[in-house]
Amino acid sequence: xxxxxxxxxxxxxxxxxxxxxxxxxxxxxxxxxxxxxxxxxxxxxxxxxxxxxxxxxxxxxxxxxxxxxxxxxxxxxxxxxxxxxxxxxxxxxxxxxxxxxxxxxxxxxxxxxxxxxxxxxxxxxxxxxxxxxxxxxxxxxxxxxxxxxxxxxxxxxxxxxxxxxxxxxxxxxxxxxxxxxxxxxxxxxxxxxxxxxxxxxxxxxxxxxxxxxxxxx
Amino acid sequence: xxxxxxxxxxxxxxxxxxxxxxxxxxxxxxxxxxxxxxxxxxxxxxxxxxxxxxxxxxxxxxxxxxxxxxxxxxxxxxxxxxxxxxxxxxxxxxxxxxxxxxxxxxxxxxxxxxxxxxxxxxxxxxxxxxxxxxxxxxxxxxxxxxxxxxxxxxxxxxxxxxxxxxxxxxxxxxxxxxxxxxxxxxxxxxxxxxxxxxxxxxxxxxxxxxxxxxxxxxxxxxxxxxxxxxxxxxxxxxxxxxxx
Numbered sequence: 001x002x003x004x005x006x007x008x009x010x011x012x013x014x015x016x017x018x019x020x021x022x023x024x025x026x027x028x029x030x031x032x033x034x035x036x037x038x039x040x041x042x043x044x045x046x047x048x049x050x051x052x053x054x055x056x057x058x059x060x061x062x063x064x065x066x067x068x069x070x071x072x073x074x075x076x077x078x079x080x081x082x083x084x085x086x087x088x089x090x091x092x093x094x095x096x097x098x099x100x101x102x103x104x105x106x107x108x109x110x111x112x113x114x115x116x117x118x119x120x121x122x123x124x125x126x127x128x129x130x131x132x133x134x135x136x137x138x139x140x141x142x143x144x145x146x147x148x149x150x151x152x153x154x155x156x157x158x159x160x161x162x163x164x165x166x167x168x169x170x171x172x173x174x175x176x177x178x179x180x181x182x183x184x185x186x187x188x189x190x191x192x193x194x195x196x197x198x199x200x201x202x203x204x205x206x207x208x209x210x211x212x213x214x215x216x217x
Numbered sequence: 218x219x220x221x222x223x224x225x226x227x228x229x230x231x232x233x234x235x236x237x238x239x240x241x242x243x244x245x246x247x248x249x250x251x252x253x254x255x256x257x258x259x260x261x262x263x264x265x266x267x268x269x270x271x272x273x274x275x276x277x278x279x280x281x282x283x284x285x286x287x288x289x290x291x292x293x294x295x296x297x298x299x300x301x302x303x304x305x306x307x308x309x310x311x312x313x314x315x316x317x318x319x320x321x322x323x324x325x326x327x328x329x330x331x332x333x334x335x336x337x338x339x340x341x342x343x344x345x346x347x348x349x350x351x352x353x354x355x356x357x358x359x360x361x362x363x364x365x366x367x368x369x370x371x372x373x374x375x376x377x378x379x380x381x382x383x384x385x386x387x388x389x390x391x392x393x394x395x396x397x398x399x400x401x402x403x404x405x406x407x408x409x410x411x412x413x414x415x416x417x418x419x420x421x422x423x424x425x426x427x428x429x430x431x432x433x434x435x436x437x438x439x440x441x442x443x444x445x446x447x448x449x450x451x452x453x454x455x456x457x458x459x460x461x
Contacts, residue, residue, distance in 0.1 A: 121309035124269045126299035215354035216312035
């Protein structure tokens, strides 16, 4: 493998580590947040207008910030948290924070698709709110949640390319550094092709797993 | 078994009060296969929601097995609900779970051991004639089969009361007949008090021993099925019989 090949393989691995790491962190925080939104929203299992509004607004504010601005705003926080604001580790913080509200909203939308009569029927069975969340909300919307993972992954690939351009490493960094600043357009094309390939594979896998686990078809 | 004493329920719809039930008093006995009939908006579903604690009366008292539901805490409701079986309109099955898992759910909620769950689910599958479909998902079942699963699930906790909301409204004539005969078998063999809420008078005639007619949230008539069908006294009763 030539030096370009090694460069691209390393860039791809870095991008995947950044994206998968941020995806994991964003779901660890975003999934419970999305569940909380559904539980607290009007007519939810534990309706609480005030807390729902505060959470919802907070998520909207985070989502309305362009990623590049969020990334800059978070530099001191990222340094405080992981000791650096560049490289894979430095980029995983803003990537995760950008994805958390996105995941929370997507989880909220997926869970809201569950038929309210089904929730009522489970309450009538004597199910506790936790059982309803686990068995009904998450269990019944699992295919939709899996599709959401695919969508978030793809969004993070886009963000990571942007993050790469500002010192994050990965394919975005290679595309800008070699392709744009050094006029090596072949490298730019290769990175774009790899990104397209990653996105296609992610989309295919998400759809395939979601369909396999969807018994309501 | 079930007593409604001066129960009223008002819904606020677009700032306009809607009197769903107005001062109704009636009782259902332990051995009854009881029907509740009425036009749309008569208050039938409100009775079911009150009995399951999804809503609470604005006035009056509801007693089930001599216990008032008025002062129940959320925990009391959870325990009470595990003692009643409900068959909902539109089956309300979990589509991502198998027939076995759907029927086992109430047992799981109650913390029943796995072996006991298995034994009980197969006993119920046998009762509703779906032993071969245990591993199927609800979407691969016919309407009648889905309703049988819903009946089996409602019976999982060995309830003393089975509440059925329009149990045959989505079924064809032959399947309706099968479900009717299944409910009769359950009533006779398990001694469960069954309450059927329906707008189908033919179903009420075929299956119940007593029924009441609701009209605009009030009881128009209540009595033995055969005598109400022979000589209805209320205007709505006469209208409903004529439509049959």
